[in-house]
Amino acid sequence: MERFDVAIVGGGPAGSSAAHAAASRGASAVVLEKGVPRADRPDRLGPDSTDAAGILDYWVDIMGIHPDEMPDDVLLSHLDRAEFVGPTESIVLRKTGIESSYDEFGYCFHRARFDDWMRDRAEEAGATYRVKASVRDVETDPDGDGPRHVVRLASGEDIAADFVVLADGPQRTVTNKVLDRFVPFDITDRLATTKVNHIAYQEHRRLPEEVYDEVSSAIKFWWGYMPGHTAYPWIFPNDGTVARIGLTMPIGLDIDEIEDREKYALLRDDDERIPQGREYIRRLLEQEYGDEYDIEGDFPLVEDRGKTKGTETYAISSTRPIDSPAKVGIAVVGGAMGATSAFHEGGDHVAVRTGAIAGELAAEGDLTPYNARWKDAIGEEVLRNVSFADVVRDYGPDDWDWAFSTAKKLQVESGPELFKTSKIGAGFNAARLVTTYKKTKFKYRNGKYVQLKESEYTV
Template sequence: MERFDVAIVGGGPAGSSAAHAAASAGASAVVLEKGVPRSDRSGRLGPDSTDAAGILDYWVDIMGIHPDEMPDDVVLGELDRAEFVGPGESLTMHSTGIDSSYDNFGFCMHRARFDDFLRDRAVEVGAAYRTGASVRGVETDLGAAGEPRHRLRLSSGENVGCEFLILADGPQRQVTSGVLDEYLPFDVTDRLSTRETNHIAYQEHRRLPEPVYEDVAGAIKFWWGHMPGHTAYPWIFPNDGTVARIGLTMPIGLAIDDVDDRSAYPLLGPDDSRIPQGSEYIRRLLESEYGDEYDVASDFPLVEDRGKSDGTETYAISSTRPIDSPTAAGIAVVGGAMGSTSAFHEGGDHTAVRTGAIAGELAADGDLTPYNDHWKNAIGDEILRNVAMADVVHDYRPDDWDWAFSTARRLLDNGGGYSILKAKNVRAGVGAARLVLSYKRAKFAARNGRYVQIPESSYVV
C-alpha cells in the first residue's frame, strides 16, 4: 500500500489547490481523480467540474492567484460590466462595489485550461496527480498504531494510505457522503440530497454574428425572471474570437405543475407539458433576443471542438449552504463538496481554490482542527452575501425581478455592486428601504456562521 501524508479525492480547483499547498509545505500529497474526457482537453483526462468560468475582481483576491500567473491561453477576455435583464427592466453594473487589487471588473477564462494550470502547478512543487484513479471507499482507524489513519480503496484494487484526507469530489459528493456518514448521527443524504441541494447547469459554445458579439463583448449577461425556479437563469459569457458560452442553471426536478402563472415567464410556452430541456431554453432565448434579425440555427452555430462534448456540457452546481468538516478525524471537505460554491453566483472557482489551499496547508502542518474556523475567516463574508441574496430572492417572480432591477438602478448613483445594499440607502425611498432591509434581515439571520448546514458540533469522532 502506498502511503502519503495527504490524499486528496478529486482533482478540480479545490483538489489541485490543496495538493499545491500541501506539497509546497513539504508534505507528500497525491490527488486521485477519476478523470473524464473533454473535446477541449485533447489527449488528457481531467476533472468533471466545469462552470461558466468567469472571475470578478475581488474574487482574484479570495482565490489568491492573479491571472498574470496563468498561462496566456487561460484568460479569454477582460470584463468591464455585468448586465441583468428582467422581463421588463434591466440593470448594468460596472463595479462590484468591493475593493480589489485587480484593476478590471473581471475576466472570462477557459475552464479546462484553468484546471490543467492548477494541476501542473501542484505537480511542479512535488504533488502526485493520478487520473483514472476512482475511489471506491474509505476506511478509517483513528487508533491504528504504525498504520495510516485512512485507507482509500481504488477501483483498480490498489489501496492508498494517508494521515490526512481532503475530500474535493464536487457537489455530487460521491465519496464525501459515504465518508461523512461515519461521523454523523443522521443519514447525510437526507441533508445533502443531490436533487435538493444542487442545481443543474447546461451550456453551449456558439459562434455569434459579429455585431452580436460586439454588443456582448466585455459583459457577463444574465436574464432573471425569464424561467421558473429558484436561482434559475440563462446567461451569455463572451469567450475569444466571436465565441460565447450560452447557458443556464435551474433546480433539479422542477415540475411544470409547480409553476404558477406560467405566462409570466418569457421562456415558457403555453403548450409546455414539462419544464423545457436546457437546449430548448437556449434556443428560445436566442430566438427572443435575436430571431427577428438572424436565423439562430445557422447564424449561431455550435463550436463542436469546445466544451465537454460537441460544444455542449452539463454539470451540477452545489447549493449556497456550506458544511463543516470532521477535522478531529483528520478530514477536510473543500470546494463544491463542502458547498462553498454557489448556484447563485454561477459556480465558485475562487472559493474552491481558497478552501483547498487552506486545507492543504493545515494538513501539511499536521493539524486540520483549525480548518473550519480558517475557511470562515477567509470566505465567510462571500458565503454570507450569497446566502443572504439567495434567501431574499427565493420566491421572486418575474415582476419582482423587474421591481428589484428598477429599484437598484435608481441606487447606482450612490455606488455600484453590493454597495447599493448599504444601510444608508434605506433613506432613498420606500422601494429602496424594502430592498435593503430584506437583504439586511437575511444577512443578520445567517450571521456568526449560521449559514452552515452541518456544523462541526454535529460530528461524532
C-alpha cells in the first residue's frame, strides 16, 4: 500500500492549494481527482472547473494569490464595477468598500485554465496529482497500529495517509460518507445536497459588439426577476466579445408555492413548473435585447468553451460552513465545507485559502488548529455572506426595488467608504435596512455561522 503524509480528495482550487502548501513545506502529498472531460480542456482531464470565475479586489487578499502570478491566458478581463438591477430600481457599485492591496475593482478569469495552473503549481512544489482516481471511501483508525487513514479507490487501490483533506466540492460525495461516522446523527439530515445547495447554469455566448461594450468591464446581476432564495441571472464578461450568461437557482422549487408570481419578469402565466436554466437565459436575453437583435442568431453559443457545447451546470453551496474533525487528522475545505456562497456566486478565493491552511497544518504534523485558523482567515467574509443571504431570504421583486432604492440613498461616491448610514435623506428605510443587517450579523457573531461545530463530532 502506497503511503503519503497527506491524501487530498478532489483536485479543484481547494485541493490543489492544499497540495501546494503541503508539498512546499516538505510533506508528501497526493491529489486524487476523478477527472472529467471538458470542451475547454480538450487535452487534459481535470476537475469539473465550473463556476462564474470572477474575483473582487479584496478577494485577492483572501485567496493569497495575485493575478500577476498567473499565466497570461488565465485572466480574461478587468472589472471596474458591479451592476445590480431590480424590476424598476438599480444600483452601480464601483468599489467594494473593503480595504484591498489590489488596485482594480476585480477581474474575470478562465476557470479551467486556472485549475490547470493550480495543478501545475502543486506538482512543481513536489505534490503528486492523479487523475482517474475516484475515491470510494476513507477509513480512519486513529488509535490503531496501522496507518491513521486508508483511502480506498474505485480501482481497488488503497492509499495510506497521516492526514486527509476533503476537497470534493459542495455535493460532498465523499465528505458526507466520511463525516457520517463521526456524528451521532444522520449527516445527510444536516448536509443533504438537495437542502443546502443551489444549481447554477451558464452559457458562453458571443455578443454583438455594441452589447459587449456595455458590459465589458462590469459584472451584472438581475435580482427579483426569478423566484427563490438567492436566485438571480447574471452576465460576466470574458475576452473578445464573449461573455458568460448564467443564473443561480434553488433545487426543488415548487412553482405552485410562489406568491405574486406575476411580478417575476422571467416567469410566464402558462409556466407549469420552474423553467430550466436555458429557458431562463433565453427569456432574459429576449427581455434585454430582443427588440434590437435576433437572440439565437446574434448571441450564438461558443461551443468550444465551457464544459460541453458552450454550456455548463454545477452545484454551489448555499449553506453555512462546517467545522472539521481535525482531531483525527481530517480537514474539510472549500465547497465541501460550505465556504462558498450562492449569494455572491462561487468562492474560489475561500477555497484556495482554506485548502492552503489545511495543507500547511498537515505538513506541520498537526491539523487541530484548522477550525480556528480558517475562521481567522475567512470568518468576516463568511459572516457577511451568511448575514446577507439571511436578510434577503424572503425577498420578492418589490423588496429588491426597495433595497436598491434605499442603498442608492446611502451610497458614497468618493473615498473608500461604500455606504454612509447617517446620510441625510435616507430616512427610515435606511435605518431599517442597516438595523436588519447588523442584527443578523450579531446573531452569527463569534463563529455562530458554523452549522456543524467541532464539538459535535464524537472523536
